[in-house]
Amino acid sequence: MLTDVFESAARIQALRAGPSGSLLEEFVLALVRSRYAPITTRKHLRAAEHFAHWAARTGIPITGPIAPALERFRRHLERPGRCRRFGHTFRSQILYSARLFLTHVHGESAVEVPPQRPPLIAAFWQWMQEQRGACASTVANYDVHVRQLLTRLGDEPGRWDARGLREFVLDGSRTCGWAAAKKRTTALRMCLRFLIAEGRCASTLSGAVPVIAHRRLSALPRYLSADDVERVIASCDRASALGRRDRAILLLLARLGLRAGDIVQLRLGDIDWKAAWIHVSGKSRRESRLPLTHEVGEALSTYVMAGRPPADVDVVFLRSRAPFRPFRSHCAVSVIVDRAFARAGIVRPSRGAAHLLRHSVATSMLRQGASLQDVAAVLRHRSVTTTEIYAKVDVTALGRIAQPWPEVASC
Numbered sequence: 001m002l003t004d005v006f007e008s009a010a011r012i013q014a015l016r017a018g019p020s021g022s023l024l025e026e027f028v029l030a031l032v033r034s035r036y037a038p039i040t041t042r043k044h045l046r047a048a049e050h051f052a053h054w055a056a057r058t059g060i061p062i063t064g065p066i067a068p069a070l071e072r073f074r075r076h077l078e079r080p081g082r083c084r085r086f087g088h089t090f091r092s093q094i095l096y097s098a099r100l101f102l103t104h105v106h107g108e109s110a111v112e113v114p115p116q117r118p119p120l121i122a123a124f125w126q127w128m129q130e131q132r133g134a135c136a137s138t139v140a141n142y143d144v145h146v147r148q149l150l151t152r153l154g155d156e157p158g159r160w161d162a163r164g165l166r167e168f169v170l171d172g173s174r175t176c177g178w179a180a181a182k183k184r185t186t187a188l189r190m191c192l193r194f195l196i197a198e199g200r201c202a203s204t205l206s207g208a209v210p211v212i213a214h215r216r217l218s219a220l221p222r223y224l225s226a227d228d229v230e231r232v233i234a235s236c237d238r239a240s241a242l243g244r245r246d247r248a249i250l251l252l253l254a255r256l257g258l259r260a261g262d263i264v265q266l267r268l269g270d271i272d273w274k275a276a277w278i279h280v281s282g283k284s285r286r287e288s289r290l291p292l293t294h295e296v297g298e299a300l301s302t303y304v305m306a307g308r309p310p311a312d313v314d315v316v317f318l319r320s321r322a323p324f325r326p327f328r329s330h331c332a333v334s335v336i337v338d339r340a341f342a343r344a345g346i347v348r349p350s351r352g353a354a355h356l357l358r359h360s361v362a363t364s365m366l367r368q369g370a371s372l373q374d375v376a377a378v379l380r381h382r383s384v385t386t387t388e389i390y391a392k393v394d395v396t397a398l399g400r401i402a403q404p405w406p407e408v409a410s411c
Contacts, residue, residue, distance in 0.1 A: 015049065019056035024048055027104050035309060036322040047097030066102045073098060120155055121146055127194045137261055140329055142187035148172075149188065157201035162208035169210055177351075181212045222350035223359040229254050232357075235343035242320045244307035246336050248299040249317060253337065253354055256290050257361040257379050260330035260354040266316045271300065280380070288380045330354070362387070 015024055027048055031041045054076055055062050060069055077091045117125065124146060128134040153164050169188065173181040188209050195201040224232070233250050237243030252258045252266075262280050270279040276292040292300075304316070311318055315326040327333065337353035348356060362375045376387040 015045075018049065018052065020052040020062055023062065023101075023105055024052060027101050030104050031322075034323040040322070043093070044097040044100055047094040048101035050094060051098040051101060062102070062105055066099070066106065069102065070095060070099060117143075118147075118150065118155065120150065120157075123198070124191060124194050127197070128190065131197075132190075137264070137329060141183060142190060145172075145184045145187035146191050149191065157195045160201055160205060162205060165205065165208045166210055169212075173212060178212060185209050185212055222356060223363040224346070224349075224356060226360075226364055228344070228346050229357065229360050229364075231344040232337075232340045232346060235340050238302075241303075241307035241309075244299070244303045245317060245320065246340060248296075248303040249333060249336055250340060250357070251296045251299050253333075253357040254361065255293060255296050257358045259358065260333035263317060263333045263354075264315075264327045264330050268304070268314045268316055271316070273297070273301070282380050286380070286382075290378070 015021055018024070024045060028041060028045055031044060036044070051073055052062065054060075054073060055069070058072070058076075060072065062069075074091070074095055077094060121143065125139050125143075128139045128142075129136070149168060152168050153160050165188065169181070169185055172184050176184075189206070192201065192206050192209070196203050196206060233247060233254060236247035236250065238247060249263055252263060253260075256278070258280060259282065262282060265281055266278075270281075271292065272278070273292075276297065277289050278292045278296075280288050280290060282288060300316070308316070309318060309324040311324050313326060318324045318326060319332075334352065334354045337357065338348070341348055341353060350356065358379065362379060365375050365378065366372075372387050376383075379387065381387050
């Protein structure tokens with residue numbers, strides 16, 4: 001496989017004859033199978049070769065624990081005059097490539113390595129998934145707030161008090177919107193339930209988290225006009241694999257009202273091509289079936305047949321660069337939509353790029369005569385009261401029921 005990356009026979013022979021030559025060749029094979037570009041493969045191999053030479057000289061076994069070896073290698077890279085034959089690449093890049101190499105040596109695929117979680121957060125993740133039945137994306141939404149909590153109050157929950165918890169919530173509410181503040185309090189309550197169940201903090205702390213005040217239906221939903229939605233969809237380059245992927249994602253959001261999380265979780269088996277249905281597992285893992293229109297189905301089939309890279313996973317949408325793996329979270333979908341807005345020259349009226357298209361679906365349906373029950377069915381709202389906010393933007397219907405102001409002629 002080295003012959004697919006290097007043309008020089010002398011370079012290939014030097015790699016095979018050097019320290020851990022067979023491991024380096026297997027590493028290249030894993031990178032090529034993951035469809036890394038040749039230039040990226042050579043970059044990772046060069047750093048792996050650097051680590052192999054250093055490990056052989058210092059007597060550190062490559063098959064030993066990863067973390068201690070990388071820490072010593074990091075200190076080696078910080079020394080002046082280190083291994084000049086390997087150039088002066090950024091230390092962070094060399095360490096990342098060395099971690100990929102060691103991960104492969106220990107029997108895992110050469111893919112992006114997730115960051116290590118602190119022990120308390122790792123235990124919280126496990127408890128949420130095993131005891132609460134939460135999916136990984138739900139716990140990931142709590143993760144950032146729990147990390148900030150540990151940074152603020154320390155990693156010994158037994159020393160936390162009610163005053164510190166309240167100040168943590170109030171300080172966060174001053175720098176973010178209501179939705180983010182609400183998510184912080186939810187994450188904090190779930191973390192406290194875990195800690196109380198494990199006996200790591202006082203049970204009285206469960207009532208110390210303040211409630212964020214919010215008036216229901218007080219704001220107007222933000223949305224795009226029908227013309228702007230079409231401009232966003234048309235901004236995708238249908239001649240490229242990336243454009244075909246992005247167009248399929250935008251149509252699912254703009255036609256079926258899917259959430260960004262629905263896009264991430266969508267699998268090939270969820271699409272019933274013959275019956276023209278698409279199965280979606282939304283919030284609380286509730287499964288729903290939506291009609292697969294000709295436009296959306298054509299875009300999906302075009303991407304799957306002529307845009308989706310080969311992969312050993314059944315997730316529909318994959319990254320456009322190697323390693324070709326599923327999106328890490330719903331944030332990737334929002335980035336895709338945001339870039340489409342930029343290409344179309346449209347300024348977003350609010351945050352949440354992907355959800356903005358969902359709001360636009362509901363608004364368009366109401367203005368075309370659909371009932372709130374119809375909109376709730378498409379958006380998969382558990383209760384029609386959740387859909388009531390969209391009635392505030394149906395100007396045509398509101399004009400028919402509005403009463404004239406006293407002593408003022410009717411419009």
